[in-house]
Amino acid sequence: MSAALNSPKWELKKICDLNEDLCRHRVVAPVVVVASRPTRRVKVFWGVLTGVMIVLYILFNGHVAKAQDKWMTYPGDFEVWMGNKMQNRRTERGTFFPPFWRLDNHYVLVDFRKEVECLSDDDVEVLTEGKYNCKVDGQLVSGAPRWLHLAKGKHVLELKVYNQDSPPALRVRSRSCAADSGWMVTFEDKEWIDASGKASDKSGTVWLPVEVLRFGVPPSQWRLAISPRQAVHVERGSRSLIVDFGKESFGYVRLHGVKGRGKLSLYYGESKEEALSVDSCEVLDRLEAVGDTVLTGSRAFRYVNIQWEEGMQVDSASMLFEYLPVAQRGSFRCSDEEINKIYDVAAYTLHLNTREFFIDGIKRDRWIWSGDAYQSYLMNYYLFFDEASVTRTLWALRGKDPVTSHINTIMDYSFYWYLGIYDYYQYTGDTSFIRLCYPRMVSLMNFIEGRRNKNRWLVGLPGDWLFIDWADGLSKKGEVSFEQLLYVRSLETMALCAGLAGDGVAGQRYGEEAAVLKRKLFADFWDENRMAFRHSSLGGVTRYSNMFGIFFGYFDARQQDAVKRGVLLNDSIQKITTPYMRFYELEALCATGDQGHVLKEMKDYWGGMLSLGATSFWEKYDPTEKGVQHYAMYGRPFGRSLCHAWGASPIYLLGKYYLGVKPLEPGYQRYAVRPVLGGLEWMEGDVPTPHGNVRVYCSRNTIRVSAASGKGVLQFKSKTRPVCKEGVVREVGKNSYEVDLEGGKVYTVKYVDTE
């Protein structure tokens, strides 16, 4: 094995890896709670012992308080590698089904370097994943030492790590020398970039669960968390079990009490009908029983139909639910119980699809699609605010140079990647990720600019897929305004990020190009008679560029109003049928202040799924369909995904357009709270920010807002002059008021809702 680890236990781990499932058993084994009835004396003894352990732990950790206690890899490499593992796990009825775009690979040889100043003599612990050597002050240290002794004073540490099988990784612990920043890294291209600090937190390290880091598991050994779940209902046949886990789930099925040797078949179903359809279910396993317990690979299901051969016996089935341990920071409650239920199921749907990366759906592709992921980023800002999941996904989508095709081969998906970075900066204010990622932003943009036509617009060239949406007869010919609109926004992103990355000259060029093309967008596609963007240079009007124009803020008030009436609310314009584009349509309506209309739509569409028993939200829902029609898609009876990330959009809409919280300056340095009830009696909830939550309560006559820190502004309408004891109420227009918000205070406003 080429990747030698400097601790023998990793070799064991590697062997163990041969059977990943076996490994999981080993991981699970220690999680055993000993239940007994202890005496009082025993309780005291354990209490004291625990106290002593805690004190010792704190003392010991004090010793390495400033330690670099995380694994570093070359930024983006862990994500590329893990993306390969994840996206090649897809099966279709048991057959391997890989992506159809280029997959990249990690750099096998990486140099880490740091200039340190030791305030006293220090021992530095070196852990790597890969073969390595060390230089201290330019001198090669003999062998592959686990400990380096550094005398008081300034030193330069250099470590070269080689690993063919997984990204070379380094973890350095010491009292004073290996603090949390200052590590630089290169893949021998002689460009040193930051490997530590906030930036690299997002490049594959800090998102590892804390307990995994504590035991020092290196990056390649990282796994999602698991916890056992029991079935809620079982139907037993002579050679079968039909098991219902009560709701949509993702994980490993465990069969217990397996006797006899022979073949087992497991047919998985998001619906019971699918599990019963041995000929058409999308996911299945055929296994050979080799012992008392059988563990499957990771699958998505609510129901499992387990069948076995004559002469065998299976006692029962349970599962190991697999999940990313991420805290739900956002919340929403209101006077409408159906909306509350929608919020909860949407949150569960997003959580199931928030894994190693943001994926499209848990049953089928389980791939990282840029268009799907873009919506997950936005929802995530209102539910988990997990920055690392966003950057992991952005790295994995982008891959490496040279760029030979659009992301996922889709033109719009390249642009969504830029939009994702734009929003990431707005919500998190994290410039270090932008700086690391900027060179790959440039090379993708070079690829895009190299494909422009003589009008400086982008049309589909061989190898390009213009997706836009699944819609009958949607033309992708000529210059499509939707693609150009996304292109302009991408250039604006480049202008912004070039500035942040210190590339001012390029920033100015991108900014000018964006401005020129934004004017050209209106010159080429705005139809002053129809008061809307044309679909393309070939004419026609569709909703896509018009609704994006609204929440990009590209229209003036007159244009926006006309687009809302003439396009969004005009039934003669081809309707949106996918929840994917419904996300943006509802957002555009909210952005124009039509929360009342959107609330009804939510109750109809998502409420409709709930009334059919949905425990997670679907890839597509058509209220006119009946029974098993709901499960069909792509010409297959169970082709539809019943747990699809883009089905969770109410999280985003309720947080951003009802509670009304959004950043005004990058990273919520300033933020707005603009609550809109949209017909609800009252609502309350939390919106996470980098500085803690913003908490909002709003009824028809009271608004209450608090935030841990930062500066915000509360914006609302009131029929009467509002009253706020904690702040100054400013009138900013007819019935429009503002209150400036300071962190750490609770503001209560008495007002009268204008709805």
Added chain:
Amino acid sequence: MSAALNSPKWELKKICDLNEDLCRHRVVAPVVVVASRPTRRVKVFWGVLTGVMIVLYILFNGHVAKAQDKWMTYPGDFEVWMGNKMQNRRTERGTFFPPFWRLDNHYVLVDFRKEVECLSDDDVEVLTEGKYNCKVDGQLVSGAPRWLHLAKGKHVLELKVYNQDSPPALRVRSRSCAADSGWMVTFEDKEWIDASGKASDKSGTVWLPVEVLRFGVPPSQWRLAISPRQAVHVERGSRSLIVDFGKESFGYVRLHGVKGRGKLSLYYGESKEEALSVDSCEVLDRLEAVGDTVLTGSRAFRYVNIQWEEGMQVDSASMLFEYLPVAQRGSFRCSDEEINKIYDVAAYTLHLNTREFFIDGIKRDRWIWSGDAYQSYLMNYYLFFDEASVTRTLWALRGKDPVTSHINTIMDYSFYWYLGIYDYYQYTGDTSFIRLCYPRMVSLMNFIEGRRNKNRWLVGLPGDWLFIDWADGLSKKGEVSFEQLLYVRSLETMALCAGLAGDGVAGQRYGEEAAVLKRKLFADFWDENRMAFRHSSLGGVTRYSNMFGIFFGYFDARQQDAVKRGVLLNDSIQKITTPYMRFYELEALCATGDQGHVLKEMKDYWGGMLSLGATSFWEKYDPTEKGVQHYAMYGRPFGRSLCHAWGASPIYLLGKYYLGVKPLEPGYQRYAVRPVLGGLEWMEGDVPTPHGNVRVYCSRNTIRVSAASGKGVLQFKSKTRPVCKEGVVREVGKNSYEVDLEGGKVYTVKYVDTE
């Protein structure tokens, strides 16, 4: 383990791989010859059984006679991956010592595709290295089938293979469908390239030893061959053994009869002095004894100094010699026994350095250096004619896009890479490799062209290393004529290869650029007063560009003669001290017809090493040094390599300029034989070509030439009118004659040598 192999034995192999050494034992174990004294009856029985087995084997192989019986990978990927493994095996006194340039990685997901016509029903066997799926005629086949049944008729086979750990590989066997060509491959960039036929033979498949292919070992499991060697002399101490293997060797040391537990130290020496110098020897191993037998990693040595701790015991040591099983097709014998010995030791030196790739030296770097490899290619054409070793090395050197630095970070080394391709085509005529490699030739040339200055010349920019040669005070400043000369030759290579790759437009552009810059080379650097190329735009004269100008054929007769006298034979011009540049200096002298002078130089320089007991040729030899001074270099007492590829140049010189055989048209479609004795009484030898050997005998009055096939021309000088019964003697100048040669005939010429 992400790379699932579709045969359980590979999993075992993987576990076994954890201890590569253990594995080697397993490989060696079956190679046991049972020695006994069989009766006559037993002999007959075995004879008959063997006969039956041979008949059965032939019959069975007839069944799969047209079978695709080799592994395919994405062209260049196996080489990149193997290059990583090989170049990261270097240690310096036990400490890992990796290269300092970017190492690339393989594509993890690869598509293979073939349109086939089955003349009857057929069963196709599929073997992969990696997880895979199959489509037949666009339909996904369930599972990962080992056998595919195809009905008579036309079919399209598609296989997607994913492998994170090593290059995805495919081997398909069938009677009629999977013949030796027609497989296309893509890494999902939608560019399909040829994966089979002659081209891919060189991309990582056919160079595998036949016996390995026969047993179906997949590419990632490939190893060099090994054979046991015994020590020729042993000095035994109470806790040490000093073992002499009689000559320079490469392989694994085996300790036998190890008793007791404790530490073992092995100090390796190319000289006895080095092995005895525990503090300064370049290579050492410190091992823990864990059993009766101990096996080290692969090392270069003649002597091993083995020491162990108190309380332990070691009976003896042997070694497993490790080598590339490649046939020596070239030969040379002459009237001078010293030259014969030089040829043999040079051949052994080159063989030791011809491994997974052409490496620089076996003790130290063991890396693939483009400048060193370039000389090995040339020697190889006169010794092994192993095309696969050349293309393996070219692929590994080039790596992948994007180009971020010169090859090995050295500007001249990028140019040698082009020169290597130029020569490869001249000697082999293999266009399929050129076609596969052409896109990477273009991207490297784009990188080079992007670094030109306003004069269109290349000067060192940050990150560039201008090596040229190890020579005191050699200036790398300004426009260095040597680099520009190599650049012009590289452009000529591009023009040639663009044409072969069907890129005529680019071919014309490169051709014109080469012509313009060749004229500019003379305009900018040729000094008509000194009748030589200036070293650089800053002035001065050195040998480098002047000697290359000779064998590139850039000079007219007047210029060449002046350069020979005014530079090559002018002691006031800084002398060449490295065998690396001596290679070219001696070649330039030979090209001007000075074989007599070169013969003396050979006897002095290489004969000098032999007289000091060399069993392989050195990195450097200075006859004025004494004793252990010969072993020092780079400021270290044993830094010098005593087995360095570039030390083997007599092979090339004797084959090309004494036997005088070289191609006149690509792939020896036409060739010249121009024997020059250079002071020898007689000489004879073989020069390998793609069509068999050219055999030459030459004395002062007889020349005898034969070749298996092809058309050649014998060119020689004679004081008298020569006589040849087998062909027509043509007079082409004063004392100059030619005889046209046909394959399959032996030509004997009676003449009188003019020397």
